Amino acid sequence: MSLMGEPMGIIGAGRLGQAFARTARRADRPVVIANSRGPESLTSVVDALGAGITAGTTRDAALCSIVALAVPWASIHGALAELSWSDQIVVDATNAVRIPGLEPVPLGGLTSSEIVAQLVRGARLVKAANTFSADVLGADPREAGGRRVMFVSGDDAEAKRAVAELFDAAGYFPIDIGDLVAGGAMQSAGGPLAGHDLVRIPAPWE
Numbered sequence: 044m045s046l047m048g049e050p051m052g053i054i055g056a057g058r059l060g061q062a063f064a065r066t067a068r069r070a071d072r073p074v075v076i077a078n079s080r081g082p083e084s085l086t087s088v089v090d091a092l093g094a095g096i097t098a099g100t101t102r103d104a105a106l107c108s109i110v111a112l113a114v115p116w117a118s119i120h121g122a123l124a125e126l127s128w129s130d131q132i133v134v135d136a137t138n139a140v141r142i143p144g145l146e147p148v149p150l151g152g153l154t155s156s157e158i159v160a161q162l163v164r165g166a167r168l169v170k171a172a173n174t175f176s177a178d179v180l181g182a183d184p185r186e187a188g189g190r191r192v193m194f195v196s197g198d199d200a201e202a203k204r205a206v207a208e209l210f211d212a213a214g215y216f217p218i219d220i221g222d223l224v225a226g227g228a229m230q231s232a233g234g235p236l237a238g239h240d241l242v243r244i245p246a247p248w249e
């Protein structure tokens with residue numbers, strides 16, 4: 044399944060949501076971006092992000108076939124409460140941390156994406172784009188002769204492929220690290236992949 048060319052919804056229009064919008068534009072995707080205060084509040088954000096970006100409601104964003112979640116952990120229930128899902132791919136870029144100290148929130152042994160999966164029943168969840176800062180996500184992923192690594196995890200192979208395809212088109216080197224339990228744990232706040240900005244350099248024979 045290829046979703047190339049289809050609009051991407053982004054729920055959360057702060058630092059990470061805007062960086063995600065830049066990434067989607069690098070992959071030549073139109074973007075519908077939403078926050079809690081409505082599209083009128085996003086005029087200056089949309090103007091600054093440039094062509095291909097429109098503001099919408101969270102419902103508008105959630106109607107896209109691929110939707111990124113970029114809201115603070117404390118807002119995740121509120122942001123998702125009124126939305127319904129029917130096979131959309133949801134890219135969970137959240138971290139279960141307290142703001143501003145970034146201490147991990149205890150989750151009773153679950154990964155954050157397992158909790159998000161329960162909140163987006165009917166969607167196909169992929170964890171990605173949460174392991175480095177918004178500044179890094181928004182920048183050109185072609186670095187030092189290589190491509191920045193983007194880890195993806197999830198339980199739906201087709202959804203992971205579609206998300207990997209998006210990041211690949213944006214210039215990233217996507218790596219599938221498994222399902223939401225194993226891969227999601229590695230990507231989680233405090234996990235072994237959290238905070239690393241890795242660049243994949245091609246081997247000499249490539």
Ligand SMILES: NC(=O)c1ccc[n+]([C@@H]2O[C@H](COP(=O)([O-])OP(=O)(O)OC[C@H]3O[C@@H](n4cnc5c(N)ncnc54)[C@H](OP(=O)(O)O)[C@@H]3O)[C@@H](O)[C@H]2O)c1
Pocket residue numbers: 054055056057058059060077078079080081101112113114115116118121122123136137138139140172173174175176177178
């Ligand atoms: N910033 C980073 O470097 C970074 C890196 C990796 C992962 N993350 C993760 O990305 C997520 C967002 O972080 P951020 O730094 O981008 O936060 P942020 O700059 O504070 O932006 C948060 C955005 O979420 C929106 N929002 C809050 N509640 C909402 C709701 N109920 N419905 C719709 N939108 C809502 C806010 O809209 P309003 O302003 O209208 O309330 C705002 O646009 C967090 O889970 C964070 O852990 C961030």
